Amino acid sequence: xxxxxxxxxxxxxxxxxxxxxxxxxxxxxxxxxxxxxxxxxxxxxxxxxxxxxxxxxxxxxxxxxxxxxxxxxxxxxxxxxxxxxxxxxxxxxxxxxxxxxxxxxxxxxxxxxxxxxxxxxxxxxxxxxxxxxxxxxxxxxxxxxxxxxxxxxxxxxxxxxxxxxxxxxxxxxxxxxxxxxxxxxxxxxxxxxxxxxxxxxxxxxxxxxxxxxxxxxxxxxxxxxxxxxxxxxxxxxxxxxxxxxxxxxxxxxxxxxxxxxxxxxxxxxxxxxxxxxxxxxxxxxxxxxxxxxxxxxxxxxxxxxxxxxxxxxxxxxxxxxxxxxxxxxxxxxxxxxxxxxxxxxxxxxxxxxxxxxxxxxxxxxxxxxxxxxxxxx
Amino acid sequence: xxxxxxxxxxxxxxxxxxxxxxxxxxxxxxxxxxxxxxxxxxxxxxxxxxxxxxxxxxxxxxxxxxxxxxxxxxxxxxxxxxxxxxxxxxxxxxxxxxxxxxxxxxxxxxxxxxxxxxxxxxxxxxxxxxxxxxxxxxxxxxxxxxxxxxxxxxxxxxxxxxxxxxxxxxxxxxxxxxxxxxxxxxxxxxxxxxxxxxxxxxxxxxxxxxxxxxxxxxxxxxxxxxxxxxxxxxxxxxxxxxxxxxxxxxxxxxxxxxxxxxxxxxxxxxxxxxxxxxxxxxxxxxxxxxxxxxxxxxxxxxxxxxxxxxxxxxxxxxxxxxxxxxxxxxxxxxxxxxxxxxxxxxxxxxxxxxxxxxxxxxxxxxxxxxxxxxxxx
Numbered sequence: 001x002x003x004x005x006x007x008x009x010x011x012x013x014x015x016x017x018x019x020x021x022x023x024x025x026x027x028x029x030x031x032x033x034x035x036x037x038x039x040x041x042x043x044x045x046x047x048x049x050x051x052x053x054x055x056x057x058x059x060x061x062x063x064x065x066x067x068x069x070x071x072x073x074x075x076x077x078x079x080x081x082x083x084x085x086x087x088x089x090x091x092x093x094x095x096x097x098x099x100x101x102x103x104x105x106x107x108x109x110x111x112x113x114x115x116x117x118x119x120x121x122x123x124x125x126x127x128x129x130x131x132x133x134x135x136x137x138x139x140x141x142x143x144x145x146x147x148x149x150x151x152x153x154x155x156x157x158x159x160x161x162x163x164x165x166x167x168x169x170x171x172x173x174x175x176x177x178x179x180x181x182x183x184x185x186x187x188x189x190x191x192x193x194x195x196x197x198x199x200x201x202x203x204x205x206x207x208x209x210x211x212x213x214x215x216x217x218x219x220x221x222x223x224x225x226x227x228x229x230x231x232x233x234x235x236x237x238x239x240x241x242x243x244x245x246x247x248x249x250x251x252x253x254x255x256x257x258x259x260x261x262x263x264x265x266x267x268x269x270x271x272x273x274x275x276x277x278x279x280x281x282x283x284x285x286x287x288x289x290x291x292x293x294x295x296x297x298x299x300x301x302x303x304x305x306x307x308x309x310x311x312x313x314x315x316x317x318x319x320x321x322x323x324x325x326x327x328x329x330x331x332x333x334x335x336x337x338x339x340x341x342x343x344x345x346x347x348x349x350x351x352x353x354x355x356x357x358x359x360x361x362x363x364x365x366x367x368x369x370x371x372x373x374x375x376x377x
Numbered sequence: 378x379x380x381x382x383x384x385x386x387x388x389x390x391x392x393x394x395x396x397x398x399x400x401x402x403x404x405x406x407x408x409x410x411x412x413x414x415x416x417x418x419x420x421x422x423x424x425x426x427x428x429x430x431x432x433x434x435x436x437x438x439x440x441x442x443x444x445x446x447x448x449x450x451x452x453x454x455x456x457x458x459x460x461x462x463x464x465x466x467x468x469x470x471x472x473x474x475x476x477x478x479x480x481x482x483x484x485x486x487x488x489x490x491x492x493x494x495x496x497x498x499x500x501x502x503x504x505x506x507x508x509x510x511x512x513x514x515x516x517x518x519x520x521x522x523x524x525x526x527x528x529x530x531x532x533x534x535x536x537x538x539x540x541x542x543x544x545x546x547x548x549x550x551x552x553x554x555x556x557x558x559x560x561x562x563x564x565x566x567x568x569x570x571x572x573x574x575x576x577x578x579x580x581x582x583x584x585x586x587x588x589x590x591x592x593x594x595x596x597x598x599x600x601x602x603x604x605x606x607x608x609x610x611x612x613x614x615x616x617x618x619x620x621x622x623x624x625x626x627x628x629x630x631x632x633x634x635x636x637x638x639x640x641x642x643x644x645x646x647x648x649x650x651x652x653x654x655x656x657x658x659x660x661x662x663x664x665x666x667x668x669x670x671x672x673x674x675x676x677x678x679x680x681x682x683x684x685x686x687x688x689x690x691x692x693x694x695x696x697x698x699x700x701x702x703x704x705x706x707x708x709x710x711x712x713x714x715x716x717x718x719x720x721x722x723x724x725x726x727x728x729x730x731x732x733x734x735x736x737x738x739x740x741x742x743x744x745x746x747x748x749x750x751x752x753x754x
Contacts, residue, residue, distance in 0.1 A: 028680055035672050047637045048668040053684075054691045095674045100633075100646065172549040174740070207739045208585030254656055256477075260424045267746045268739055269477065279631055291425040295412050297472045303405055307430075314431045362584045362645055363551070369644040 003093035004071030015062055017092065020071060025096040029062045033078060035095075036085040057081065102372040105143040107340075109234040111322045120326070122149040125159075125333075129166055136371035139167070142212075143368065147229055147324075147336040153216065155330040160216040160355040163333060168363035171210060173203075174259070174266050180218070180355040194349070199230045199317045199342035200289040202358075204257025205268040209287060210338045211361025215354055217328035222350015227334055229324045230342040232286030235316045236275050239309065246309035249302050251275040257287065258294035269294060274313060285339040288313060317342055328354070380470035381448030392439055394469065397448060402473040406439045410455060412472075413462040434458065479749040482520040484717075486611040488699045497703070499526040502536075502710075506543055513748035516544070519589075520745065524606055524701075524713040530593065532707040537593040537732040540710060545740035548587060550580075551636070551643050557595070557732040571726070576607045576694045576719035577666040579735075581634025582645040586664060587715045588738025592731055594705035599727015604711055606701045607719040609663030612693045613652050616686065623686035626679050628652040634664065635671035646671060651690060662716040665690060694719055705731070 004020040013029045034053050036042065041051035057080055066075040074087045094101075110118070121141055127134035128150055142148040153159040157180050164170050170177040183194055203209045215227065240247040254271040261267075276285040290310070298306045316322055325346070328334060336343060339361055381397040391403045411430050413419065418428035434457055443452040451464040471478075487495070498518055504511035505527055519525040530536040534557050541547050547554040560571055580586045592604065617624040631648040638644075653662040667687070675683045693699055702723070705711060713720060716738055 030684055053667055054688050095672055265747045266743055268743045295472055307407055311431050366643055366645045370642045
């Protein structure tokens, strides 16, 4: 059930709203006027602000507060303007509580043990591609655990692109957009092994690190080559529990990532802490690639703790107790949250064809937000 | 002239380097080993770290520091490893001073008066497109003032794209990538005016706000329609001088930007302060679009100052003393830094065709960095 307003009263330039749960919020008049939701003040479709915030009269005064629709709305009239504003109680309460238009998906941290118990939660391609409710469910799952397996796709690049387009559009980068990569070792020494790649995140050198990566297996004939995933948020929690001081330093020190290809004229550089937090102190992004870490000298006071923290992070991420190891068979796709989930690959021999693409973090959030507001979740 | 090392001495796990200017830096042994620049430890082309930071011996000890090449290099040998490292003095000093691989371009703040004095500094298309030194000069100019006019392009979409590709690649967004837009009012009431658009920045709803926007005029027959630019950093400085408290609040409060098109399934949301600073307190990004500001309730203590700051920002940005107003004639292109420069447009009547594209901030920085390191600037 939504929030209800019990009463509303004016006090100088404030409108004090008392909620049915007894809590009171003081909304300043200027703010209320600026957030009028009538079609003259807020575009009904785009929700763009139409009211001119900066031309409101200096002596703007709210009058005659009314609780309407059994507490579901607040109505104010404005002087000296002849304007009336109606506010949805639910929206007012969400804003008072600092909430976004939709509630964030609660994240479930995982490790090898919890995954063994809970399973991978694969979703079939068909529903994902055709049913909005199932898409919403799948994207929620992806957000909750930071990865998702889609099963039963055609092993074709067209199918890869269909999945990407179903979610949003493909991100363009220095490497291009959609990729389709075949490593064929059959004509070389069969002893040749395509090397193991340790767990890392992509794009530590990019301001807006790639949000999601897709790995769609189109062909595989050989041995090895399993995909390896690590829940970076789970590793972070482990560090926080074992060594809060190291956690703090990994959250503070901005680490430069670098991508350098002077032949092609590319030299990207971006900086952020291994553990990036929002202004409320919530962990929002893990960035880790020791190969791409650019040269930089942390301050003397924290240098030792920084390296110790990095070492602990590396050790945990490479500990099988924190890893998921899964084979990608043709038609199977792995999508993972590159702001949270580290990925790697076991060494392999043989022929392997993978296709994939990056999708921006903001665009996946956008897609899920729309589905949530539609009531699909 | 570069930095020179006068002497180097070991002190427990530190290597104390004394520079020719008398300054001393204490480099920890672990850090030095981790930053060895030999081809086994650092890939000569990609500069990716090859040394395994986490497998270095616990009893790692630097030995026998040598100043080489008349102070231009430091040489260390390592025990128990049989490894020798050579460090470039210049690079060590840059890292000790917290500098990036290239020096940032000093920004020149501008307003109507300074522009009238200094001119627009247009660059001809030909050199921009064909000569790396001239490209470097132009990108430096763009970085210094936050805008650049390129003159004498073919008035064709191909020419627009050639400029974009000359710098980097076109950013893909929910709107697509390259755009080519014609507004033709000739069949409508000639009194119809394509409305004025006030100064704003694009993409306040995007995590990585568009770095640069290009406006290339392909055709114009009519009156009005001048482009309007404002140096957001100049406005910020004005606010800092007139009202430091408001400056602080505009730098602190994260403002949500929103783009909503539920029909197309898009609902983007991002948050950052109007004046975003880096961890050293330097202003790095201005974000301002009052129409796209999403509903949010700032905390009571700062709400009034927030609106007052917003009002002052709006007033200054709309004050002709802070504006540049320029007509885009066919073949003329305006490129501007959307992290700094607000743009708008005067009302117009007639037919106008513009083409353009966004380029990411990081990709323009990358391009200029490569040109700088090549010595083109």
